[in-house]
Amino acid sequence: MKVIYADLLNELKSRNIRLSHQRLKVLEYLTKNYTHPTVDQIYNGLHQDVPTLSKTTVYNTLNSLVDAGLVRVINIEDNETRYDIDTDNHGHFKCEKCRKIYDFKINIDSFDAHELDHFKIFDKNIYFKGICRQCQIDSSNIQSNN
Amino acid sequence: MKVIYADLLNELKSRNIRLSHQRLKVLEYLTKNYTHPTVDQIYNGLHQDVPTLSKTTVYNTLNSLVDAGLVRVINIEDNETRYDIDTDNHGHFKCEKCRKIYDFKINIDSFDAHELDHFKIFDKNIYFKGICRQCQIDSSNIQSNN
DNA sequence: TTATTATATTGTAATCATTACAAGTTAGTA
DNA sequence: TACTAACTTGTAATGATTACAATATAATAA
Numbered sequence: 001m002k003v004i005y006a007d008l009l010n011e012l013k014s015r016n017i018r019l020s021h022q023r024l025k026v027l028e029y030l031t032k033n034y035t036h037p038t039v040d041q042i043y044n045g046l047h048q049d050v051p052t053l054s055k056t057t058v059y060n061t062l063n064s065l066v067d068a069g070l071v072r073v074i075n076i077e078d079n080e081t082r083y084d085i086d087t088d089n090h091g092h093f094k095c096e097k098c099r100k101i102y103d104f105k106i107n108i109d110s111f112d113a114h115e116l117d118h119f120k121i122f123d124k125n126i127y128f129k130g131i132c133r134q135c136q137i138d139s140s141n142i143q144s145n146n
Numbered sequence: 147m148k149v150i151y152a153d154l155l156n157e158l159k160s161r162n163i164r165l166s167h168q169r170l171k172v173l174e175y176l177t178k179n180y181t182h183p184t185v186d187q188i189y190n191g192l193h194q195d196v197p198t199l200s201k202t203t204v205y206n207t208l209n210s211l212v213d214a215g216l217v218r219v220i221n222i223e224d225n226e227t228r229y230d231i232d233t234d235n236h237g238h239f240k241c242e243k244c245r246k247i248y249d250f251k252i253n254i255d256s257f258d259a260h261e262l263d264h265f266k267i268f269d270k271n272i273y274f275k276g277i278c279r280q281c282q283i284d285s286s287n288i289q290s291n292n
Numbered sequence: 293t294t295a296t297t298a299t300a301t302t303g304t305a306a307t308c309a310t311t312a313c314a315a316g317t318t319a320g321t322a
Numbered sequence: 323t324a325c326t327a328a329c330t331t332g333t334a335a336t337g338a339t340t341a342c343a344a345t346a347t348a349a350t351a352a
Contacts, residue, residue: 059311111252123275166299
């Protein structure tokens with residue numbers, strides 16, 4: 001899914017969330033970096049460009065954006081929260097070697113979960129963990145060098 | 147899924163994990179409390195019975211059991227890790243009102259995720275968030291009392 | 293049973309992510 | 323241009339988890 005920056009701005013305006021310099025920069029970062037970044041990565045990525053930026057502001061901004069439904073939280077490891085500007089229905093794969101998070105297409109709604117028939121569901125998440133293709137290739141190359 | 151305590155003990159023995167008093171108590175707690183407890187809940191639940199128990203031991207024990215594949219980690223909220231003695235293929239629903247976690251049957255392997263065809267997958271997780279049936283009933287009763 | 297030893301437990305201190313808070317700043321509006 | 327509610331910032335607080343070193347114990351063999 002392609003995220004259109006201008007659409008995000010309209011979305012913010014319609015929700016009366018002020019278009020502060022810092023928020024626009026965080027949004028811009030997320031639309032330019034599809035890496036499911038952590039708060040630290042966002043902060044470090046923007047710090048040169050916005051020297052006054054505070055990490056608290058990054059937290060505040062992300063919380064606002066999540067509340068507004070413009071950003072999704074990814075909780076895979078318990079010690080690092082990641083953020084995703086793509087709120088469409090998709091899954092995440094985390095490589096335990098290179099730590100990269102890959103998106104993959106999956107229609108979560110195609111499941112039947114009858115036990116939840118009378119439950120209100122706001123949010124559906126799928127994530128897998130393992131070793132990505134590239135890391136398998138890399139490690140077999142290292143072995144063949146022995 | 148019914149977890150057989152004796153099977154867990156054999157599993158531990160075969161992996162050369164010592165059957166210390168504290169570990170047995172944590173395992174017993176998990177097999178008796180299908181509530182996906184937090185570390186605090188386990189610690190508080192056992193503290194009367196095992197007064198010398200340390201919270202560090204609960205952490206250490208759970209990490210060992212997770213490494214051994216006897217317990218699964220549930221990361222839904224970023225600030226509370228929960229533990230599940232049921233390692234079978236199933237999904238979790240977290241109610242945002244009563245905070246309870248419900249299990250539901252779902253065959254995660256029934257999906258096709260072709261983009262991951264050459265990825266090694268060790269671990270698959272599904273969780274939903276929303277309002278459970280009981281909390282919806284409760285809140286409509288409160289409203290009708292107005 | 294007893295002695296031995298590798299492994300486990302414990303309490304405290306350290307770490308790290310996140311939030312609380314209060315003072316200063318700014319976006320949006322009139 | 324002035325006003326004000328909302329936002330940003332830096333620091334301090336919080337809370338979960340881990341590191342560490344001293345003590346205790348499970349498993350093994352004599």
